Amino acid sequence: MSSPVSPPSDAGAGSSRRMRWMDLLRGLAVVLVVIMHGATIPLSTDSGFREWVVVNQYLEPVRMPLLMFLSGMLLPRALRKTAGEYLWGKFAAIGWPALVWMVLYGVLIFRNGPFDAAYWATGDYLWFLLALLGCYLIALVTRKIHPGLTAAVMIATVSLTSLTILPDRILYYGTFFFLGAWLGRYVLAWSRTHPIVPLLLLGPAAVLSHLAVQDGSLRGGSWQAAAISVTCLAVVMWFAPKIPSNARTWFLEWMGRNSLVVYVTHFPILVVIHRTMDQLGADPLLHVSVTTLGGLAVTVGMVALRPWTPWLYASPRGDHRRAALSPRQ
Template identity: 35%
Template sequence: MSEEPRISTTPEARIGWLDSLRGVAILLVIVLHAGEALRLVVGPVPGVDQVNLFLEPFRMPVLMFLSGILLPRSVAKPGREYVAGKVSMVAWPYLLWSLILLLAGGDVSLAGLAQIVYLSPTYLWYLWFILIFYAVAYPLRRVPPLLISGAALLVSLVLPDGGRPEIMAFLAAFFFFGAWCARHARQVTRIIERPWVLVMAGASAVTVGVLNLTGRDVLYHGEFAWGVVGALGVVCWLFPRLPGGRVSAALEFVGRYSIVFYVVHLGPIMIMLALVDAGRFAGAWFVLPLLLGVGVGVPLGLARVYATRKHASVNLLFELPALKERSRMRSSRRHRSHVA
């Protein structure tokens, strides 16, 4: 991961902190879905519900920001390679797993299948958004990302509350904000290392989290973006300074293979919940740890197999290797011909 842009340039900053942060964000998504699934069966889950509500305004914007950080490196590639990479690594798993989820839910109507393209009818809407942002980003690669981010945030302020367009515009603002931060890493580092900035960032993040916890609707609303920016400042200061070790290595692994954890986790959670509910154990203390165990454990097993790249059937669940490799070969041949 040494090619990744780094927000922090301090000596103690670890190269893999972006993966660690992404890993934490994905694990928090799993905690959210496990808690929500259990709440549907047994009612409120004290403690877990409050934690999920406090963190709710930050999870998806952080993931979008991290994806945006990698955008400058992506748009520097030739157009054919750029498109092939996004189709292979984003569009393919989105389409495949959307189809799997609809089939598992019994919705095999033409209308349901068509929604995969224009609406994203499952919890994979994050990948759908990312695809749209990547599609927009390449033609606009010469436009300053901060300008696009600001325009998207302004658009989110005037769109109807709670609608898919408002959510998309709000998250697009953080996607392109991440791209701007990657291009101005040293400047961003100098800003967030100032103690007063860090204190204000933490206070703003806590304020927005508490507002959401107490019932104020702050989620994906542009007027509360300052709290999300504050949270980003805190984590971008904190994570590069976390010590290495087994925990960090585990989080980095989750972050590197976040696509596996994201698309796979909910199925095992719902299956396990159905089993314990059928056995009338849904209210037992061990159910939530059990749901988290399968929600993390099943994708972890698949990710370990996928990481070896030795099993074509598993690889095909998460990427189209042939498409990506073909594009790279074409780009390599074109480069050699130019050199010659």
């Protein structure tokens, strides 16, 4: 859901393929975020449609860690800029849309209004952008330190059972950001390893994800959860560069290139649809189906309108082609 790092060093067509598979993964991840919120906004886990919530819990070890890892892959290139260029770029591409949508959501949607202290302390649904901005600020301060060491320090300092506070989220998800900055250059080489290696990881990844459904601490906020996520990411990163770019992947690639728009707009849209379905007294299956599909459809419409609403997603003085979740920054 970033100002980037230098992609690994294959050139020409290889570079183009690499960017498309990164777009694909980002698109898949943000679409999964929309689907997850479509299920979890309207219904509690005992509401009669728990199965859909459980399906999304299986994906939790991958969804946001993947977005952070991909953003971290782009960090080295960003750090080649001067500090002034770097800070302005991060504000224009991440800070500005986070601020705009925090205000819009707080004024128009959030029940407690825009002046609720907890709202700003947690970042509400926009926590990812704020955590990502925090990671970029840490990266500037620690630019002389190996990102692998930064990742190790961050996960070592995580001692929490939930991820409700923004500093905790920066520490935990920042681990994947700095792992991406460290290991991103090796992804293509990893994808060429013998299939037996990822196949040996696939079984443990599936089992651990299943265990995490029963134990929330294994889905995030602990070193055990981070280990599960890293195992799952290793499998994903072996497979993703092999996916050919074609008509079947076009939609997800497009969503990936516009993933910032998807991320900041989807939640207010889902909340409005959810409240409407609540008033209609819809049954759980219809409620989730309409909220999810309707939310996706309207969000796609917001992406299509992006050329006419650029100020919603980047500072008017910034580069409007940038997006905090886009690998092309």
